[in-house]
């Protein structure tokens with residue numbers, strides 16, 4: 001993708017960025033979608049994958065992960081260039097009025113930018129001790145990319161919040177056996193989820209912390225997890241195929257302060273057409289604010305087309321416009 005000049009580059013692959021990317025591709029623009037995590041989906045995928053959402057138009061009920069699956073399928077109809085595991089660090093305006101986006105990996109050139117960064121770049125809270133980094137290749141993960149990775153496996157899930165409890169219940173439906181490791185006796189999850197956990201045969205290892213993770217001596221495809229009981233000298237080791245660590249995510253949008261954007265608190269102020277104070281730079285979704293703003297997926301889905309249409313009109317003032325997707329695929 002070297003030396004490519006995009007029409008629109010979208011920073012952030014949550015629901016706002018994903019739908020905006022699809023809509024911009026539908027308007028026949030060259031699109032880059034940049035996401036700091038290795039997978040798209042933002043908050044619904046990362047923070048509440050198994051929770052049901054009830055306020056998406058025309059979908060009476062959909063889980064976070066199902067919503068993101070549907071968005072991915074829609075994007076696959078008109079694919080754009082995806083830069084995953086790539087964090088944007090800076091924006092620079094060039095003399096020819098194009099923008100250069102710096103990331104932790106490469107620079108991306110673009111005519112316009114849509115910032116859809118939500119609450120900022122997500123990073124998982126990781127285990128705090130050193131372990132063999134190759135363990136992350138097959139045995140240790142901080143996200144669920146595909147629940148089928150856990151099928152017929154011995155799985156341990158670390159954490160005590162909504163996400164850990166929900167994953168323990170759902171992974172247990174297809175895993176060989178599942179345990180949840182939490183440092184307290186009480187979970188920080190919805191009561192109904194805790195009830196489901198208690199009714200399941202998930203082994204609850206509470207209150208334990210993980211002290212070490214190493215390859216199993218006899219079977220290198222497995223790992224040993226050394227557990228220490230809280231306020232006790234008791235230790236025990238369990239052997240599993242997979243460890244999913246769900247200690248939550250840290251998000252950081254402080255970086256915005258260096259981009260000369262007009263901010264209101266941690267949010268970017270935008271016009272009715274989603275314009276920021278910088279030329280051809282727009283903001284949508286949770287990161288954008290204006291009077292009456294609602295931080296909802298429904299709102300984000302509407303803001304994407306508004307920003308894309310304004311960007312298109314700015315960069316191609318003479319292009320023909322169409323209004324409805326119904327005329328598109330004929």
Ligand SMILES: Cc1cc2nc3c(=O)[nH]c(=O)nc-3n(C[C@H](O)[C@H](O)[C@H](O)COP(=O)(O)OP(=O)(O)OC[C@H]3O[C@@H](n4cnc5c(N)ncnc54)[C@H](O)[C@@H]3O)c2cc1C
Pocket residue numbers: 011012013014015016017034035036037040041042043044047048052053054055086087088089116117118119120121122255284285286287295296297298300
């Ligand atoms: C527990 C919970 C329940 C919710 N329930 C509902 C609900 O029922 N209905 C509803 O409408 N909304 C709900 N929401 C809110 C909804 O999830 C958000 O409004 C929505 O996710 C906003 O989408 P977004 O794309 O703007 O931001 P996000 O989903 O936050 O996505 C932003 C993405 O940008 C990426 N990013 C950030 N900075 C960078 C960078 N520098 N470089 C590259 N990538 C970057 C992040 O990694 C992230 O993936 C809920 C939120 C939570 C936490």
